[in-house]
Amino acid sequence: MQFLVIGRDGTDEEALARRLAARDNHLALAQQMKNTGELLYAAALMDERERMVGSALILEFEDRASLDAWLEVEPYVTGDVWKTVEVSLCKVPGFIKP
Numbered sequence: 001m002q003f004l005v006i007g008r009d010g011t012d013e014e015a016l017a018r019r020l021a022a023r024d025n026h027l028a029l030a031q032q033m034k035n036t037g038e039l040l041y042a043a044a045l046m047d048e049r050e051r052m053v054g055s056a057l058i059l060e061f062e063d064r065a066s067l068d069a070w071l072e073v074e075p076y077v078t079g080d081v082w083k084t085v086e087v088s089l090c091k092v093p094g095f096i097k098p
Contacts, residue, residue, distance in 0.1 A: 001060070002040070003067055004090040007082030008054040015081070019052060022079030029075060033059070038070075040092055054082070058092060 009015045033039035038060055045054035055076065061067045067087065076082045 001063060002090050002092055003059050003061065003064075004086075004088045005057045005059060005067075006045070006054065006086045007057075007076055008045070008084045008086075009052070009081055010083040015053075016051065018079055019076070019081045022075040022081050025075035025079075026081075029073070030057075033070075058090060 009019055030039055030042060039057065040060055041058040043056045044052045045056055047053045059067065059070070061070070064087075071077050071085065074082075077085070
């Protein structure tokens with residue numbers, strides 16, 4: 001199953017600091033997930049000043065429970081970076097899948 005995950009950062013003054021503190025661990029986990037085929041695409045969401053304010057990921061998991069297990073260890077969740085997380089089923093056409 002493929003999922004679109006949109007995580008939106010907090011808007012408080014410490015939001016960017018929390019993101020930067022968790023970023024290396026987030027990227028390391030993302031690399032592992034890319035290697036296993038779970039991470040298909042990822043992007044930082046930017047504001048009008050080009051500051052990071054969230055993330056968008058397209059992921060492939062066996063089921064929603066597997067996605068939820070990932071969310072429990074995702075550094076942007078455990079590091080209190082993402083204040084909201086939206087999950088939607090999606091489908092990436094096979095001809096553009098990495």
